[in-house]
Every structure is written in C-alpha cells, then in structure tokens.
Amino acid sequence: MSLLVLSGSVRRDSFHTKLANAAAEELGRQGQAHTVLNLADFPLPLYDGDLETQGLPANAKHLRKLFAEHDGFVIANPEYNGSITPLLKNVLDWVSRKDADSQQFEPYAGKTALLLSTSPGSLAGQRALRHTREILTSLGAIVLPQHVAVPVAHQAFSPEGKLTDAKQLQALSTQVGELGKLTAKLAA
Numbered sequence: 671m672s673l674l675v676l677s678g679s680v681r682r683d684s685f686h687t688k689l690a691n692a693a694a695e696e697l698g699r700q701g702q703a704h705t706v707l708n709l710a711d712f713p714l715p716l717y718d719g720d721l722e723t724q725g726l727p728a729n730a731k732h733l734r735k736l737f738a739e740h741d742g743f744v745i746a747n748p749e750y751n752g753s754i755t756p757l758l759k760n761v762l763d764w765v766s767r768k769d770a771d772s773q774q775f776e777p778y779a780g781k782t783a784l785l786l787s788t789s790p791g792s793l794a795g796q797r798a799l800r801h802t803r804e805i806l807t808s809l810g811a812i813v814l815p816q817h818v819a820v821p822v823a824h825q826a827f828s829p830e831g832k833l834t835d836a837k838q839l840q841a842l843s844t845q846v847g848e849l850g851k852l853t854a855k856l857a858a
C-alpha cells in the first residue's frame with residue numbers, strides 16, 4: 671500500500687508544498703510508504719479537446735499511471751478565489767483521460783484522499799477544499815471527512831519549512847494516520 675503526496679502549487683516558496691512535505695514526513699514517521707510528486711516535473715498544457723485528439727501528452731499518461739500505482743492521495747491545495755487552483759484541476763482533468771496505452775490504469779476510483787490547505791488568511795483556504803472534495807468524489811475517490819487547514823500560513827512554518835504549532839502537527843499526524851487506516855481497510 672502506498673500513498674501519493676502532492677501540492678497544488680508549484681510556486682518556489684509554496685506554503686502548500688511545505689504542508690505536503692510535512693505530511694510526507696509524518697507518513698515516514700508512521701512507517702507508511704509514500705511518493706512525493708512535484709507537479710513542476712510534469713508540465714501539461716491547459717486541457718483542450720483538440721490537443722487530446724492529437725494524442726494524450728506523455729506527462730498525462732505518466733501521471734495517470736503514477737496515480738493508478740498508488741492507493742490514496744494526500745493533496746495540499748491552495749484556494750484561488752474560493753476554489754481549486756487551475757494547476758490542480760488541469761492535472762485532475764488530464765489524468766481522467768485515457769487512451770489505448772493508459773486505459774488499464776485506474777487513477778481515482780476506490781482510492782482514498784486526505785485534503786490539506788493553508789492560506790495567509792484566517793480561513794486557511796478551506797473553501798477550496800469543498801470543491802476539491804466534490805471533484806474527487808465525482809471521480810470515485812473516497813475523501814476523508816476531516817481535513818487539515820492551517821491559517822496564517824506566513825507564520826505557520828519555520829525557516830526550514832516545518833510546521834511550528836504542536837496542535838497543527840498533531841492534527842496532521844492524526845489525519846495522516848486515519849488515511850493510512852482507511853486505505854489499508856479498503857485494500858484488505
């Protein structure tokens with residue numbers, strides 16, 4: 671059983687990449703196998719049906735296979751104007767498409783997901799999580815009822831990028847553990 675950890679932002683100093691890394695560290699501490707995916711390594715054009723007709727981009731196929739090889743996801747996703755980032759939505763859309771080479775890979779159905787967010791604001795980007803939850807659910811994933819949302823992002827991480835608040839770390843640890851338990855149950 672293995673989990674895929676990703677951030678919906680590829681900004682150099684992204685708070686969500688820090689949050690995703692904190693989750694990955696916690697998964698490691700709990701002995702849970704996982705892969706950290708950096709979406710900057712797999713750039714994709716904005717989805718367009720005409721592009722798809724010319725053939726799925728290699729990165730779309732690669733990501734579809736990578737998603738399929740994992741049993742669940744930890745997704746740290748920024749809120750842009752109350753919703754999911756175009757980067758993450760675009761990746762989710764491309765990965766949902768298949769061709770003759772990639773049709774045997776199931777990227778979403780029956781997989782689990784834990785959602786994380788943070789924001790410089792006090793609402794911690796939680797409005798976007800509702801949309802991400804809806805999208806993943808419609809793709810057949812099972813999203814944990816609880817998410818982890820960290821407010822005031824610019825004060826939440828140490829210069830080394832670690833979460834500094836013990837309660838937030840504990841919440842992350844608990845939910846990462848819950849994701850592991852649910853994923854193992856489904857795999858069994």
Ligand SMILES: Cc1cc2nc3c(=O)[nH]c(=O)nc-3n(C[C@H](O)[C@H](O)[C@H](O)COP(=O)(O)O)c2cc1C
Nearest residue numbers: 679681684685686748749750751752789790791795
């Ligand atoms: C286009 C855009 C829209 C944004 N809208 C929101 C928003 O609705 N709510 C919020 O809390 N922050 C919003 N922000 C601020 C982001 O939360 C902030 O830029 C955050 O650092 C992005 O995540 P990152 O650090 O992982 O890149 C927005 C930022 C951008 C660029």
